[in-house]
Amino acid sequence: MTTTPQTQYIEGIISTTNKGLGFVSLGEDSPRENDIRIETGFLNTALPKDRVKVLLHPVLPNTQQTGEVVEILERAKMTLVGTLEQDGQATYLVPQDNRIYVDIFIPASKVPPESNGKKALVRITHWTDPKKNPEGEIIEVIGPVGDNETEIRAIVLDKGLQMELPEDIEREAHSIKKGSPTLLAEEVKKRRDFRGVTTFTIDPADAKDFDDALSIQEHENGDIEIGIHIADVSAYVKPHMALDEEARARATSIYLVDRVIPMFPEILSNDLCSLNQGEDKLTFSAVFTFPAESFSDPKKPARPIKEWFGRTVIHSDKRFTYEEAQEILDKKEGLFHHELLVLNTIAKKLEKQNREAGAISFAHDEVKFVLDANKKPIGVYRKKTIDTNKLVEEYMLLANKKVAEFVAKKVETDDTEGLFVYRVHDEPDPERLGTLATFLGRIGYKLPVQNGRIASQAINKLLAQVKGKPEESMIQTATIRTMAKAVYSTNNIGHYGLAFEFYAHFTSPIRRYPDVMVHRILAHYLADEKVSRKELEEYRSLSTHSSEMEKLAADAERASIKYKQAEYMSERVGQEFEGTISGVAEFGIFVEENETKCEGIIRLSSLGNDYYIFEKENYRIIGKNTRKHYTLGDKVRVRVKLVDLEKKSIDYEFVETKK
Numbered sequence: 001m002t003t004t005p006q007t008q009y010i011e012g013i014i015s016t017t018n019k020g021l022g023f024v025s026l027g028e029d030s031p032r033e034n035d036i037r038i039e040t041g042f043l044n045t046a047l048p049k050d051r052v053k054v055l056l057h058p059v060l061p062n063t064q065q066t067g068e069v070v071e072i073l074e075r076a077k078m079t080l081v082g083t084l085e086q087d088g089q090a091t092y093l094v095p096q097d098n099r100i101y102v103d104i105f106i107p108a109s110k111v112p113p114e115s116n117g118k119k120a121l122v123r124i125t126h127w128t129d130p131k132k133n134p135e136g137e138i139i140e141v142i143g144p145v146g147d148n149e150t151e152i153r154a155i156v157l158d159k160g161l162q163m164e165l166p167e168d169i170e171r172e173a174h175s176i177k178k179g180s181p182t183l184l185a186e187e188v189k190k191r192r193d194f195r196g197v198t199t200f201t202i203d204p205a206d207a208k209d210f211d212d213a214l215s216i217q218e219h220e221n222g223d224i225e226i227g228i229h230i231a232d233v234s235a236y237v238k239p240h241m242a243l244d245e246e247a248r249a250r251a252t253s254i255y256l257v258d259r260v261i262p263m264f265p266e267i268l269s270n271d272l273c274s275l276n277q278g279e280d281k282l283t284f285s286a287v288f289t290f291p292a293e294s295f296s297d298p299k300k301p302a303r304p305i306k307e308w309f310g311r312t313v314i315h316s317d318k319r320f321t322y323e324e325a326q327e328i329l330d331k332k333e334g335l336f337h338h339e340l341l342v343l344n345t346i347a348k349k350l351e352k353q354n355r356e357a358g359a360i361s362f363a364h365d366e367v368k369f370v371l372d373a374n375k376k377p378i379g380v381y382r383k384k385t386i387d388t389n390k391l392v393e394e395y396m397l398l399a400n401k402k403v404a405e406f407v408a409k410k411v412e413t414d415d416t417e418g419l420f421v422y423r424v425h426d427e428p429d430p431e432r433l434g435t436l437a438t439f440l441g442r443i444g445y446k447l448p449v450q451n452g453r454i455a456s457q458a459i460n461k462l463l464a465q466v467k468g469k470p471e472e473s474m475i476q477t478a479t480i481r482t483m484a485k486a487v488y489s490t491n492n493i494g495h496y497g498l499a500f501e502f503y504a505h506f507t508s509p510i511r512r513y514p515d516v517m518v519h520r521i522l523a524h525y526l527a528d529e530k531v532s533r534k535e536l537e538e539y540r541s542l543s544t545h546s547s548e549m550e551k552l553a554a555d556a557e558r559a560s561i562k563y564k565q566a567e568y569m570s571e572r573v574g575q576e577f578e579g580t581i582s583g584v585a586e587f588g589i590f591v592e593e594n595e596t597k598c599e600g601i602i603r604l605s606s607l608g609n610d611y612y613i614f615e616k617e618n619y620r621i622i623g624k625n626t627r628k629h630y631t632l633g634d635k636v637r638v639r640v641k642l643v644d645l646e647k648k649s650i651d652y653e654f655v656e657t658k659k
Helices: 148-158 167-188 242-250 266-272 322-331 337-357 387-411 430-442 456-466 472-480 513-526 533-569
Strands: 009-016 022-025 036-038 051-056 066-074 079-087 090-095 104-106 118-126 135-144 199-203 212-218 224-231 280-290 306-315 318-321 366-371 377-383 422-424 487-489 576-585 588-593 599-603 612-615 620-623 629-631 635-644 649-658
Touching (some): 079 104, 079 135, 079 148, 104 118, 118 148, 135 148, 167 242, 167 266, 167 280, 199 322, 212 337, 212 387, 224 306, 242 513, 242 533, 280 513, 318 322, 322 337, 322 387, 337 387, 337 456, 366 533, 387 513, 472 576, 513 533, 533 635, 533 649, 588 635
Parallel strands (some): 036 066, 599 649
Antiparallel strands (some): 009 022, 009 051, 090 104, 118 135, 224 280, 280 306, 366 377, 422 487, 576 635, 588 599, 612 620
8 A cells, every 4th residue: 555645635446345335444454443444335347356445434433444436547347257148139148157236338330239147358458537437349259157167267267367378379389399309309418317217106096197207226335316397398498489479378277167278289288298108308496305214214304415406307107196106005016116115205204394393284175076078066075195205205395495495505605696486485464463462362372462463383282282073173274364475576575374584486387387486496596607687677567467377267267166166056046055164254154064175155134133343353253132143163953945056156054953
């Protein structure tokens, strides 16, 4: 937020509701009650995420500060997705984003035939009078409402994201592939060769791109050398070529329920750069040597005694799924059993060491769908985390951490202000932390907050203390909501959640552009090259852009999950399920079904004649007369009341509440 000297005006980012209410944020972590409230009629054409100038109204005692938008400083976006509806001779786009409070008028001359009732992407072309509807033009008629391809495409386009890669990008990728044998032959001569070392990948069963592999070999003295090998995308994709510019713009691959929208063309992501079984591949590697006792002595820690970073060539001997590798560990026999056992033993020690240092681990199960031939969900399940998931995760964390530490030491003497792209995670917001501590104190738990700060070890201790108890879900959810978001930055502040002083993303360049940046910067420092100030400014800007695109991609991924969950529950209206209260708000209670994680809402208006009060500080809703309360984490039984596929929403109703 910025203010004028007279403090009569503020500038900020606005959010809106479908009722035409607005809230101008005073900062990303500022509590909603501190936002400037813009009443209906005072938005002056502002739309969600616009940067606006607001005239502050006089403050009345015990009321929220209000104001009115006097100027749109910067539009966040001018394209919207919705359903085309005719009203007499007029056609309007009814936006699918429930934060948009106005329909878009489309001139009759610009409406294609037989488009009524279909979803479309529309650009607002003119809107200066807030008393009139904005005028727009149709960019694309997406398709019929309810069709899977239509709905998924609508989700992506509404986030301002793109699905298809341009033809010239595909052509450039095919050209690179065509010339790759020559490049490979040249590069093999320059690189450390791991093709004779046992190497394999461990990935999900449905994975198509493999950007990391593990190698392991034991030296004559018993020391264990473990290589973390990452696809060397930067060997093929050079700065500012068309492929690179497109990847910069996208910044990340998007993982939807039924597909992946890759950052790079599939001929690169699934073929040339992917560490496929039985193929020689160019990689960028972090190699660590552990003493023999890291494996042989349960009481000894696992700490690398030697590290090496550089460009390599590998040959993957086997493509394991997580489940295949786990089965070999469980049965204690099978291909590469000993190698998997050594890797798993050391990984468990690494995990324990990280946890003791303060790395926070929240329980998390991934939601997966069983889809039929038409991509309709016929089953929903939670994918459990197994040891092999954690095995891979620990080595990726190790590589990311050590690469960041290596560069941080290098930049101490660099006069370009220590250029690097870090993955940073700030400490929890003091105000939110204070609210959590007060709440926990009321239910018998002490959170040692001092001067608005808390050690991550204390949060781990709390989570361990509540594990298995009825209030575990409630406390874990409340604690997660105090956490800041991790972002990319050239300014290192450390990673609070992982308890790392230095951390970067190095291990997934096929699907994240920041990892490509890290590879390029690391190559500079390994070659003792200075990084130019021009690159510094470029990477600063790209770090911010990558964080923004990461959020948009995550929003699209969540929206695709919510759509499939709503589609699944639409066939189960009237059925009863066990659930957990996952959130409370002024207008309702959110309940997450225990098995499928399908979240829906129970509206306060459906709870009977009592007047219910939202107690934010206690994470609960309480009846004014009956004193009946519904608290975050409560176990409840619900019935599916209504499903709205257009809004991707599920309405539940209580059957009974288990206290």
